[in-house]
Amino acid sequence: MGRLKARAREASESNQKNEHRSICLHSFSDLSHVSAATFMYLLKDCYFYGTHKATAKFRILQQQVKRALNNAPQPGPFTYIVQCMYIIPLLGQSHAEGFSHMLISSLRHLKSVESVQKDFIDAKCLAARLVLDILASVVPHEERILVKLLETFDIELKDMAHAFCGSELGDEDLAAAREHLKQHVQYFMKSESYVSAVALMTRFSIQCCDESFLIKLIGSKQYKAAEEWAAFMGKEMIILIIQKYLDVKMLKSANELVKQYDLAEEFPDVNYLYKESSLKKLAEKGCWDVAEVRAKKDTKLMEYLGISCYGSWLYGEG
Template sequence: MGLDAEEEPLSELRDEEEANGPESSGTLCLHAFSDLTHVSPLVFLYLLKECYIHGSNKATKKFQALQYQVHQVLANKPQPGPASFIVQCLNVLPVFGTYGEGFSHLLISSLRRYFKTSTSETSQEDMCLARRLAATLFLAIVGGIVAYDEKVMVNTLKMFDVGLTNIDEALLSSGSSEVGFASGGGSVFLERYISDLIKSKSFMTAVSLLEHFSLSFPGDAFLQQMVEDRDFVAAEKWAIFMGRPSLCVLVQEYGSRNMLKQAYNVIKKNYLQHEFPDLCYKCKESALKDLAEKACWDVAERQAKGDTQLLEYLVYLAMEAGYIEKVDELCDRYSLKGLPKAQEAEVGFVDKSFLHLKDLAVEEVVWVDEVNGLREATSFLEECKVIGLDCEWKPNYMKGSEPNKVSIMQIGSDTKVFILDLIKLYNDASEVLDSCLSQILQSYKPLKLGYNFQCDIKQLALSYGDLECFKSYEMLLDIQNVFKEATGGLSGLTKKILGVGLNKTRRNSDWEQRPLAQNQLEYAALDAAVLVHIFRHVRDQPPSDSSLETTQWKSHIVSHMDNQKKSKKPKNHSMETSASVI
């Protein structure tokens, strides 16, 4: 059959046929693939379609098996040759309807694989005929006689290396000279067709054809049009083909629209830094600002690469965000002068822009890193009706690496917040930590509030897998689910409910350093305490229908138990009892 020892894909097809019963497998004749000398393209495609239809595997696996089979049987004397046989198949393939597009990709990819792996060279005669046939097929697709998408058309031209000469010959043989192409031939035909593609905004197809036939007639206006229509991939492909001047025009277009990320990518890829020094610096500043807004200060500092001007800009961003300790840290580390006055000017602005613990009347923040303090915290929290939960861990910016252990856990009421040093407590007294947190998390009282806390509890379980306390929880109300329409995370929700947002600049700070900075402690405590205040708004200030709103937040209370066989009845009864007294 012209197959080598690697017959697994073909055997898969046979197995699929047998699995579908004798009636189904009897309709196929795989033996016909063993010698293609007298097999027409139409019969070949019909057999191929039957193999596909009768396969029981998923579409992708069937496609791969058939691709392997086709590339192998192309060695079995298809007439007049492998390349021209595939073009003939492409010509008749549209009669198979919905199979046409998928099978066209299969045939082209199979032939490409055949060219790469075949030990015998394809004859020059076969390739010349294939080019002529492919050029004729191209005209038929353009004229709407053969229905193919533009991607298949472009792939066919590239696969058979169809040139302008082949288009000229195809036009002459088709009689197209009678309709105005005699003087210009293929060039005029292509320019008109590509102009129509540009008008219809099929930019990538137009660029692919211009590149393939080495045409350059549209000019810079074409580049501008692609940018305006946000087809950046096609615009860059065209600019690279046209050379450095067009790349510079593309960068200028991006810059004028403040599309700094796109501009910088083109500059870096094509080594245009010397042509656009100011724009490069502006792009770097924009990148630092994006990182600062995500609270990725360490990454931003590394990207500054010791550049004084960029570091001063990063200090300004830290001032603007109210991250005063980061300002001090950067100024000290890089000996930046003349910034303290600017820092002082920013402090008042920051104080007015974000919520603080004093605004919530939180009386005490307690750091807990030893057993006695943990037991006292547990006793206090067990007496509360409602508590807020959150946790923090040091970010890990190494791609593909495991996240760091959860460093601290914040648990608090409306007046008092405990910050648990999980790393130290786990190392010193893991059993006590497990017992105390189980008493809090796995009891029906108090009601536990979190914001996307199911993500946090998952991280806690990964960090401390041998502790039972993080494997289940009771009476958790995720505030995020109650306000699904809110944007901007917890800070955005806080601003919506309480009128002022949270300063999240310390979110990605080093939570493993000891002692934590005062601002870090306030940040951590605030995330837990504000949840209680938001809950009060839900409970005490419902919109119009009070009973409906109460039912709504109660319906979001969830529990999670590792042992799914446990009865749900006691939990539902306890949930109702606990919720009713809040």
């Protein structure tokens, strides 16, 4: 008797899950009358009712969200997602970043769709308002989500100024918006949130740091942020970061920057040093054939490889 009750309960729970999944999929098939709040509630329930592991559930749901955004969300997909971003923190902190990432990344394929361009333009100011609310801690989102919003909605200083000042914009409004954002940059720097600080500085042309900031970035191993900030500051800072990379033997990164910014004249030996270093690593692993192919036709490198080979043999004999 107990087994029959257990089976009946399992069957009932299974039916409830299937019924709920059907309701969600039906709602996702036409978003024209589904509010952002309802959409997020259904999305959360789909996640919790799902039987797959977390990563698989997020992947499946992201595909559903991508399809749903083509099904007439009002007034448009970009505005709709901004509305959702205000609701996500209310669903609980544990999954807020995951859901936020899912929604924002689901917009990428729509950026080139002609029919939603008006909504994209209209949503930029709303997204800028959301950014201000996140910066003011009114809407709690992770800094990584803040950076993704800036990138996805391609938010410019004029959008931030419009959200900050409203109405018609003058030069003084742009200056006021930049000064306001500068305060947040300084806060991020004090809290060592360097990626967020660099994102604001480079996007809104805020110059408030010297080369000591670059040294901090490299010291904290925020290399991508360091390169972005150096590029924003110009040639002098790019040369400095290459030199710093050379000082700590980051030859591959130094060589890539030399190539990217056409600085072979300033650093004539970097390419050779990088190749030499690569050959040394291959030799240490015993990959002599690969090393020989890499050194092809370069007499100097072949000589270096020969010396390395002899040294390795001599060391082995000893």
